[in-house]
Amino acid sequence: MSRGDLILAIEKAIGVLSQVYRNDADESDLYEASLLVLALEAAQSAGGTVLLTQDGSTSAPALRFRRAPGNLWSGDFTYALVTFPGLQKQLEIHLGVYMLGSSRVAHECDVAVIDHLEAERSRRGAVHPRHSRGLIASIEAKNYSTSPGLGIGRAFLGLSTELGQKRCSSYFRGRAHPIWPRSSRTSPARRTTSCCRARTRRLGCVRTSTSPSGTGRRACEIRRGGPTPLRRLPAVHST
Structure with a gap:
C-alpha cells in the first residue's frame, strides 16, 4: 500500500487529516496513526464514545498528530477523548507523548492510553503524566521492513520495566507483513485489538502474553504485523 493509500485509509476511518500532516507525515508516522485507529x-x-479533539470539548476540524516526541501539554495536536456511558471515568489516547517512568525519567509512548484526570493534571501543571497513576496502555510502534534486531528487543524490555510490563506492547510489521494486510481473519493486529478492547473494558491493565521465562507470569508483549483494513468508525466525531 502506497503512502497515498495509507492516508486515504486513515481518513476514511477517522476523518480528514490536516494539510500540514498530510504533506509531512512519512510512512512511520502513518503506521503510528493506523495503530491509533485500532485503539x-x-x-x-x-x-465508548470517541471525540477527536484538540481542546477537550469540540471536534477537531482536521486531524493533526505529532510526528516527533512531545509534551502532552504543548502543541495544538489532535487526541481522542473516550467517554463510557454510566461511568465518570474517561480516557485519552495520544500519539507521541512523554510518560514519567518508575525512575522519574520521561519516556516516549508512540501510542498512549491515559486516564483523563492524569492528562488534565499534566496540562494544568505542565508536568509529564505518571505511569503509575494514569497509564492504561502503551504501544511501541516499529515500522521496519525486516524483523527488529536484538537491541530493539532489549530496549523495549527496558521500557516495559519503566512503564509497567502489563501496560506495554511492541508492534512491528516485518518483511512478510505489509503495513496493511488484505485479510484480517488471522492478523496479529486483530488479536492486539482484542487485547486493547479487554483493557479498555476494565479501564485498567491489558491482558498480555506469557513471559519468555516460561513461568506463566504475565509480562510485556511483542506482536508482529500491520493494522487490519480500516473501516469508518461511526462514533468518532471529527467534523
Whole structure:
C-alpha cells in the first residue's frame, strides 16, 4: 500500500487529516496513526464514545498528530477523548507523548492510553503524566521492513520495566507483513485489538502474553504485523 493509500485509509476511518500532516507525515508516522485507529476501534467496541479533539470539548476540524516526541501539554495536536456511558471515568489516547517512568525519567509512548484526570493534571501543571497513576496502555510502534534486531528487543524490555510490563506492547510489521494486510481473519493486529478492547473494558491493565521465562507470569508483549483494513468508525466525531 502506497503512502497515498495509507492516508486515504486513515481518513476514511477517522476523518480528514490536516494539510500540514498530510504533506509531512512519512510512512512511520502513518503506521503510528493506523495503530491509533485500532485503539479507537477497541474503545468503541468496549462501548465508548470517541471525540477527536484538540481542546477537550469540540471536534477537531482536521486531524493533526505529532510526528516527533512531545509534551502532552504543548502543541495544538489532535487526541481522542473516550467517554463510557454510566461511568465518570474517561480516557485519552495520544500519539507521541512523554510518560514519567518508575525512575522519574520521561519516556516516549508512540501510542498512549491515559486516564483523563492524569492528562488534565499534566496540562494544568505542565508536568509529564505518571505511569503509575494514569497509564492504561502503551504501544511501541516499529515500522521496519525486516524483523527488529536484538537491541530493539532489549530496549523495549527496558521500557516495559519503566512503564509497567502489563501496560506495554511492541508492534512491528516485518518483511512478510505489509503495513496493511488484505485479510484480517488471522492478523496479529486483530488479536492486539482484542487485547486493547479487554483493557479498555476494565479501564485498567491489558491482558498480555506469557513471559519468555516460561513461568506463566504475565509480562510485556511483542506482536508482529500491520493494522487490519480500516473501516469508518461511526462514533468518532471529527467534523
